[in-house]
Amino acid sequence: xxxxxxxxxxxxxxxxxxxxxxxxxxxxxxxxxxxxxxxxxxxxxxxxxxxxxxxxxxxxxxxxxxxxxxxxxxxxxxxxxxxxxxxxxxxxxxxxxxxxxxxxxxxxxxxxxxxxxxxxxxxxxxxxxxxxxxxxxxxxxxxxxxxxxxxxxxxxxxxxxxxxxxxxxxxxxxxxxxxxxxxxxxxxxxxxxxxxxxxxxxxxxxxxxxxxxxxxxxxxxxxxxxxxxxxxxxxxxxxxxxxxxxxxxxxxxxxxxxxxxxxxxxxxxxxxxxxxxxxxxxxxxxxxxxxxxxxxxxxxxxxxxxxxxxxxxxxxxxxxxxxxxxxxxxxxxxxxxxxxxxxxxxxxxxxxxxxxxxxxxxxxxxxxxxxxxxxxxxxxxxxxxxxxxxxxxxxxxxxxxxxxxxxxxxxxxxxxxxxxxxxxxxxxxxxxxxx
Amino acid sequence: xxxxxxxxxxxxxxxxxxxxxxxxxxxxxxxxxxxxxxxxxxxxxxxxxxxxxxxxxxxxxxxxxxxxxxxxxxxxxxxxxxxxxxxxxxxxxxxxxxxxxxxxxxxxxxxxxxxxxxxxxxxxxxxxxxxxxxxxxxxxxxxxxxxxxxxxxxxxxxxxxxxxxxxxxxxxxxxxxxxxxxxxxxxxxxxxxxxxxxxxxxxxxxxxxxxxxxxxxxxxxxxxxxxxxxxxxxxxxxxxxxxxxxxxxxxxxxxxxxxxxxxxxxxxxxxxxxxxxxxxxxxxxxxxxx
Numbered sequence: 217x218x219x220x221x222x223x224x225x226x227x228x229x230x231x232x233x234x235x236x237x238x239x240x241x242x243x244x245x246x247x248x249x250x251x252x253x254x255x256x257x258x259x260x261x262x263x264x265x266x267x268x269x270x271x272x273x274x275x276x277x278x279x280x281x282x283x284x285x286x287x288x289x290x291x292x293x294x295x296x297x298x299x300x301x302x303x304x305x306x307x308x309x310x311x312x313x314x315x316x317x318x319x320x321x322x323x324x325x326x327x328x329x330x331x332x333x334x335x336x337x338x339x340x341x342x343x344x345x346x347x348x349x350x351x352x353x354x355x356x357x358x359x360x361x362x363x364x365x366x367x368x369x370x371x372x373x374x375x376x377x378x379x380x381x382x383x384x385x386x387x388x389x390x391x392x393x394x395x396x397x398x399x400x401x402x403x404x405x406x407x408x409x410x411x412x413x414x415x416x417x418x419x420x421x422x423x424x425x426x427x428x429x430x431x432x433x434x435x436x437x438x439x440x441x442x443x444x445x446x447x448x449x450x451x452x453x454x455x456x457x458x459x460x461x462x463x464x465x466x467x468x469x470x471x472x473x474x475x476x477x478x479x480x481x482x483x484x485x486x487x488x489x490x491x492x493x494x495x496x497x498x499x500x501x502x503x504x505x506x507x508x509x510x511x512x513x514x515x516x517x518x519x520x521x522x523x524x525x526x527x528x529x530x531x532x533x534x535x536x537x538x539x540x541x542x543x544x545x546x547x548x549x550x551x552x553x554x555x556x557x558x559x560x561x562x563x564x565x566x567x568x569x570x571x572x573x574x575x576x577x578x579x580x581x582x583x584x585x586x587x588x589x590x591x592x593x594x595x596x597x598x599x600x601x602x603x604x605x606x607x608x609x610x611x612x613x614x615x616x617x618x619x620x621x622x623x624x625x626x627x628x629x630x631x632x633x634x635x636x637x638x639x640x641x642x643x644x645x646x647x648x649x650x651x
Numbered sequence: 652x653x654x655x656x657x658x659x660x661x662x663x664x665x666x667x668x669x670x671x672x673x674x675x676x677x678x679x680x681x682x683x684x685x686x687x688x689x690x691x692x693x694x695x696x697x698x699x700x701x702x703x704x705x706x707x708x709x710x711x712x713x714x715x716x717x718x719x720x721x722x723x724x725x726x727x728x729x730x731x732x733x734x735x736x737x738x739x740x741x742x743x744x745x746x747x748x749x750x751x752x753x754x755x756x757x758x759x760x761x762x763x764x765x766x767x768x769x770x771x772x773x774x775x776x777x778x779x780x781x782x783x784x785x786x787x788x789x790x791x792x793x794x795x796x797x798x799x800x801x802x803x804x805x806x807x808x809x810x811x812x813x814x815x816x817x818x819x820x821x822x823x824x825x826x827x828x829x830x831x832x833x834x835x836x837x838x839x840x841x842x843x844x845x846x847x848x849x850x851x852x853x854x855x856x857x858x859x860x861x862x863x864x865x866x867x868x869x870x871x872x873x874x875x876x877x878x879x880x881x882x883x884x885x886x887x888x889x890x891x892x893x894x895x896x897x898x899x900x901x902x903x904x905x906x907x908x909x910x911x912x913x914x915x916x917x918x919x920x921x922x923x924x925x926x927x928x929x930x931x932x933x934x935x936x937x938x939x940x941x
Contacts, residue, residue, distance in 0.1 A: 348904040348912055349897045357912075361919050368926055375933070402937030409933050409940075416929045423922050430915075597737055 222642060226380055229638045230387055231631055232479055238627075245624040252617015255610040256331060264334045266610045272595060273588045273605040277615045278332040280581040284463070285325035285622065286359070286435045287456070287576065291464025292318025292366050293428035297421040306492055308644055309484045309636045313471045315370040316635075317464070320625035322363045322431075324618045329359075331614055351437045358431045365427055369420045372413055375403040376639035392632060432460045439583070445515075445526035446587035455507040459576065462500040462546070466572030469493050471626065473566035475635050484636050487561060494560030497568065498551055505547045526590045534604075535586050538578055546575025679703045681712055683763050683776030685719075687872030692784045696744040699763050701735050703771070711739025716766040719743050721752050724762050724775075728752055757782050757802040783810065783871035787863045787878045793846035795828060797863035799836050801871065809840025813865055817844045819851065820860040820877065826851075828861070846882055853883020 234242060259266050269276045295314035299307040330336045346353040378400025385393045403409060433453035440452035449455070472493065476485040512530075515523040530539045550568040553559040559568065585605055595603055607615070629635070684700040697719050701712040718732035731743035745753070753759065758781050767773040782802040789795055797815055800807040816833045818825035826848065827833075834842035842863075853859045858879050865874040895905045904912075 345901055347901045348908060349899070354912070357916060361916075361923070364923055365919075368923070368930075372926075372930070402934040404937045404940045406936060406940050408936050412929050412933050412936075416926050419922060419926060423919065427919060 221645070225641055225645065226384075226638055227387075228481070228483065229634045229636050229641060230381070230384055231392075231634055234631060235478075238478065238631075242624075242627060245620045245627065248620035249617050249624060252614045252620065255613035255617070259331075259610055259614070260336070266608060268601070268605055268608045268611065270602045270605075271598065272591060272602055273585055275332075275584050275588060276605060277581060277585075277607045277611050278328055280577070280584045281615045281618055282325050282328045282332070283435060283456075283580040283584065284577050285321045285328065285618075286432055287460035287463045287580065288467050288573075289318045289321035289325060289362070289366070289464070290428050290432055290457070290460035291468055292369065293424045294461050294464055295468060296369055297424045297428070300417075300421050301425075305644065306489065308640050309481075310468060310472060310489065310493070311373065311640075312370070312633075312635055312637055313475065314464070314468050315366060315373075316626050316629045317467050317471060318366045319363070319370055320622040320629075322359060322366055323625065324622045326359055326363065327621075328615075328618050331618070351434060351441050354434045355431075355438060358427065358434050362424075362427050362431045365420060365424050369417070369424060371399075372416050372420065373637055373640065374633060375400050375409075375413060376405060377634050377637060379403045379405055380638050381634070395632065429457060432456045439587075444587050444592075445520075445522040445590050446583070449511060451507065451511055455511050458500065458504045458507045459579065462497070462504045463573060463576035465493065465497050465500055466550070466569045466576065469497065469565050469569030470573060473562055473569070475630060476562065479630075479635070481636065484641065490562045490565040491557070491560040494554040494565045494568070497565075497572065498554045501547045501551045501554075501572070505551070508543070508547070522590060522592055526586060529586055529590065530582065535582060539582055542575045542578040542582055544575070545571040546579050547572075550575075678767075678772045679705065679770060680772050681715060681765055681774040683717070683765055683774050685761055685763050685776050685778035686867070687761070687778060687780045689784070689872065689874050691876055692874075694744070696742050697730060697761055697763075697778070699735065699741040699743065699776070701739045701741075701765060701774075711735075711737075712771065713737045713739055715739070715768070715771065717741050718764050718766075720762045720764070721749050722755075722760055724764060730761070757804075778872075780872045781870050783865075783868075783874055785815070785863055785865060785874045785876045787861060787876045789861070789878065789880055793880075793882055794843060795846060795861060795863075796841060796843045797876075798842075799840045799865060799871075799874070809836070809838070810871075811836050811838045811840060813840070813868065813871070815842050816862075816864040816866065817842070818862050818864070819848060820862050825862060825864075846880075849882075851883045852886050853881075855886050855888070857881050857883045857885040859883040 255266075267276060267278075291314045295307050296311045296318075300311070330339055333339060342353070342356060346356070378396045381388060381396045382393060382401065388396070433456065436452040436456035439447040440449055442448070469490070472485050472489060475481055512527065516527050516531075519527070529535050550572050553564050553568040553571075558564065589603070589605065681701045681703045684702075686698040686700070687695070688698060689695050699717050699719060701715045701717065702709050703712055704710075713735055715735045716732070717735060719730040720728045721730050722728050728749070730749055731746060733741045733743060735741045758779065761778040761780070763776045763778075765771070765774045784800055784802075784807065786798045786800070787795065788797075795817055797817060799810050799813045799815060801810050802808075813836045814833050815836060816825065817828045818832075819828060829844050829847040831844075834844060836842050851859060859882050861878045861880055863876050865871060867873060892900065893903060895903050897905060897908070
């Protein structure tokens with residue numbers, strides 16, 4: 217390959233300092249994280265009473281957020297593993313975006329579960345006294361495993377890029393150079409290293425799929441193993457996984473657009489990528505819609521009394537505006553937008569991605585909370601605020617802070633590391649030219 | 652004619668205003684019902700129920716303050732007071748202080764008075780009861796005999812034609828001892844029934860609790876009496892604490908679950924450790940390469 221082209225590609229893909237917009241974005245995220253932290257300190261000192269969670273709604277937006285994070289983290293396995301194993305090469309520029317989303321999301325999934333605990337300093341008891349029979353323990357195990365697998369899947373493909381980054385000390389700066397040296401100075405691009413790295417990535421791609429499926433299936437089992445309206449379903453594992461792939465893909469589309477615009481990556485994240493991801497989103501949205509119909513139609517057809525209260529609450533009752541908003545934004549409108557070729561252009565696809573992500577967040581809330589407000593035994597002799605749930609400002613601040621935290625990880629990663637794999641892009645361009 | 656029209660319109664407006672103010676100012680009259688309970692011939696209480704017809708439907712009234720008196724509405728005759736719960740009910744047990752008044756006569760009168768509030772007017776409910784008791788005994792061949800008596804001129808006299816339920820106390824309610832759910836007392840105030848519920852699980856000694864009840868009787872109220880009989884099967888508690896089950900304590904999970912879970916953990920973390928080892932190998936290769 218022409219060395220000028222090589223140089224151009226490398227320079228294009230080097231991490232770039234924040235511009236004005238980037239700095240504002242960073243400041244906003246940091247501020248949100250700080251507000252979230254302040255709220256959490258208040259929760260730590262005063263206890264969970266600062267939240268609106270009471271006897272009935274004991275899982276509020278923290279757990280909704282947890283399910284959302286676990287869901288979005290699944291995209292790492294979809295883009296990196298599934299597409300890699302099926303020899304889909306167009307997804308190469310998107311793999312690192314998907315992986316950092318996965319790592320950031322799973323990190324905050326773990327954090328938010330600790331936030332939901334009344335006495336987080338007793339967290340270690342879960343490991344010391346945990347019962348293997350409990351799906352909560354399965355979740356702890358599988359989240360920890362998935363975190364490390366995702367971290368390795370992010371790190372190993374980065375190794376060849378460190379060698380390139382080390383050559384651009386002047387552009388990246390001395391401090392970052394030190395970091396690259398620490399993380400990957402040992403990479404010399406020898407055939408043996410490449411062979412081991414490729415084999416490791418192959419093994420990881422295979423390993424991550426069952427682990428990713430387990431993580432969200434186990435999360436769904438936290439609900440489905442209890443006998444409650446809205447949760448008592450044999451369909452929940454598949455329902456959760458399909459939803460997870462949808463929100464993950466939506467998140468990648470959003471990140472693709474943002475990085476493309478911010479770092480001028482139009483040559484690497486092309487309209488064709490949006491077109492293909494758009495098609496993938498439509499397929500995933502249709503799949504999730506199918507599972508939703510399955511999940512609601514069957515109990516609605518039977519209308520057992522406890523299910524009836526839950527379902528009418530969702531369809532026409534207290535939660536109806538949110539329910540239909542979630543269905544429209546997470547599935548119906550994105551399908552309509554992305555079905556058309558013009559809808560799969562970067563901006564409309566980005567809007568569809570945003571809708572999917574927002575709708576999916578509320579969908580998780582609707583999976584978690586309404587069920588808790590419909591216990592089998594009637595609520596009697598309880599204060600009025602036990603019968604409804606609206607998160608307190610502390611809960612909002614912590615939940616938004618955690619979302620900002622995940623985005624902060626992604627933002628900082630893109631500042632310090634190439635968000636599109638440089639070496640892989642060079643290799644693929646070379647192969648393309650040869651062909 | 653035009654003038655009349657204006658007068659009519661003004662009158663109509665005035666009427667509607669006055670009507671609205673009446674509607675806004677009118678308060679609801681609660682209905683107060685009382686019921687007398689005598690359990691085992693010594694636990695006595697009055698159950699007060701408050702309800703009202705609101706929008707053509709009867710609704711139980713919660714939070715109504717009620718005072719219950721015996722014989723007359725006088726502070727010295729106060730049985731007790733309290734506030735109705737969510738179901739519009741209030742239970743008031745007989746305090747020792749009313750014993751003298753209670754012993755005065757065989758027939759007693761209770762008065763419940765509700766306090767007026769912003770929404771409700773004051774209301775009164777009364778209850779007349781005749782003192783009665785119920786006795787239960789058993790005979791050979793698991794025969795159950797119950798006698799209902801009333802107090803007449805300081806003498807306990809049998810009462811005929813009273814409906815009595817004979818049952819066994821179970822967790823979810825009462826189970827009748829035989830096919831008929833209730834029996835009527837004869838001229839000697841007696842009913843008898845055969846126990847036909849063999850093989851019923853009892854406590855760890857095989858004991859069952861028989862109960863005879865008079866319910867919602869207009870004259871005598873609600874009477875009940877219990878008797879423990881060894882006619883059930885002995886209940887043997889199965890100690891499952893140390894068994895390997897899904898609901899057991901930590902470390903007693905079923906073997907199949909242990910095998911499955913630990914296999915998955917070992918394989919996954921085995922792969923991860925292998926990959927970390929590969930990373931070290933890459934590092935070593937890099938250090939050794941020029």
